[in-house]
Amino acid sequence: MKVTLPNLGNLTSIAGKALFSNLGHEVILPPPNTKRTLDLGVRYAPEYCCLPLKIVLGNFIEALEKGADTIITVGGWGPCRFGYYSEIQRMILKSLGYKFEMISMEAPRGNLIRMLNYINRLRDKRSLPSFIKALKLAWAKFGTIEELEKEALKARPRENIKGETSQVLKAGLSLIDNTNTIEEIEKIKQKTLCDFNEIIKTNKTKDVIKVKLVGEFYVALEPFVNHNIEEKLGYLGVEVERGVSARPWITSLLKFLRKDNIQEEIIEKAAKPYLAQSVGGEGQSTIGHIVLASEKGMDGAIQVIPFTCMPEVVAETINKKVSEDLDFPVLTLIYDEQTGEEGLVTRLDAFVDLLKMKKPERHPIKR
């Protein structure tokens, strides 16, 4: 099988690749997201669908062009329209004449047998222990990538040389990509964390603005789609804390294994006064994260939404009230296929100014 996966930041291109290549498949990754990916997605996807569907469709087309024959993706019930996306993408690609098979990993809802069947296929006759070993390694890479990316968010606003942090991160990730043991991953992680620490140490006392990044999963995590918002904010002197990350998302998909997802419960509870039930997607947790960020004494939050995303639009409307009640600034950014960045940069710049102005004692001069 020549397996491919949708792009999602560094996660699928490193951890996803590791998993499937260790299972003995040839992995053909889609090229990094570019305007061409976007163009292909926009051309063939239904107009009213959200950007994640379009970009991922573009990924699949580009990967199939490179020779992939099996698409691995996620889908199934929930969390929003996304549940149907793999099916729609499959139909579109078939109608375009591509020959491939699509394996959509779905959280089992009563139908464990189908899930086990898929796993069996992917396992490719490997013994269970070696399957588990591959899984563990990929999971370790997955966790490390997220951890390093999060630490980079702390280092970037404190760096003295612009781009230093991104370089350290890139080097660390590339080492992780090329290693195949959990011990090595751990070593690389410690080394990279040390490098970040060096950067942080130089400006330890610098009082940076702290912003929580919340919103729709894919837009928040895919830098091409969100126009590198984390890096842009970092350069504006903002420490970003991710409200969205992939690991809890996956563990929440595996909720049927563990009922006690504590972190999720805290977020849900925080959102309760404003939105007592799930509205699909990350709608409710967006609100929960904002409430928690305010309680933690952070300076503000930025919500990122793909245009036409229902759950986030619900959250956006409620956020106005949350923001007013808690006196906590929230900036909402809606992403679609535009590639011009001027409007985005202006909004970010103005929002950061606003947050700084709110703290006159901390930023007495620069407005």
Add this chain to the structure above:
Amino acid sequence: MSEFLGVDVGSISTNLALINEEGELLNEVYLRTQGQPIEAIKEGIEGMRQSISLNSINVRGVGTTGSGRVLAGTIVGADIVKNEITSQAVATLQINPQVRTIFEIGGQDSKIIILQNGIVVDFGMNTICAAGTGSFLDQQAYRLKIPIEEFGDYALKSTNSVRIAGRCTVFAESDMIHKQQLGYEKKDIIAGLCAALVRNYLNNVAKGKKICSPIFFQGGVASNSGIRKSFKKELGEEVVVPGNHKVMGAIGAALLAKEEFESTGKETSFRGFDLVEKEYRTRGFECDGCPNRCEVVEIFIEDELVARWGDRCGKWSLNYSQVVT
């Protein structure tokens, strides 16, 4: 003496303001960008140079703002490059420190800024379309063969305003044509259009925001008396249009440059009024490093490369704002 220059390069107009160390406006220049920001900036600097006596002027700081702020910063040598929202707010606060709401409607976009106790607490920019911005009014004035300067006064003459759809320029325009073919008078249609634009602005840009007095209205569209009247009617509140409403962004940029100078004491990077005599050139090329095919723009002064931007990956970027901030 110390003076500070602010340059606001918008899509439609380019404005310059010169202030003294007290923050008082000494001179202003307002002109159309006409799709050529570099030419407009040079023309603006030239206009400024001619109307002041250079001997008594010592520019200690320059600030740029507007959608062309980075380009402008490169051309004039800015000490601070700031977004339009902060610039507008700073300029308005100088007039009235108690201001709570600023409507800013320019050529291509419109904004609302909410302030409390002298600081910006919230803002919004138009997210839907150009409905309600200067360009659309320009276009309609042209279609009705009315000079844009008189457009608003037509609306004031109306006693029987016609309802025009305001949500989108497409709907607005077809509604206008339809009403016009029914025989409504020009002045009534224009009054209806003004009301529709205000409704659109309040429903979209200002959606969900608490509008408190004092309210300031600035930007090019604030010259339009019809829009001003519609705002007052819709809100039932006094709407203040400051005398320098067209150049508020530039004044704000100048004030920010002043603040920057006062806090850092740094020597200005201003290239001087002589910059108009220099030759500025831009060159663009398409990078073929990846399928993004970014359009990279290079800015030259007398054949010296001073800035380069436009690439996503950063391999070409030689950004002036990096040098400045």
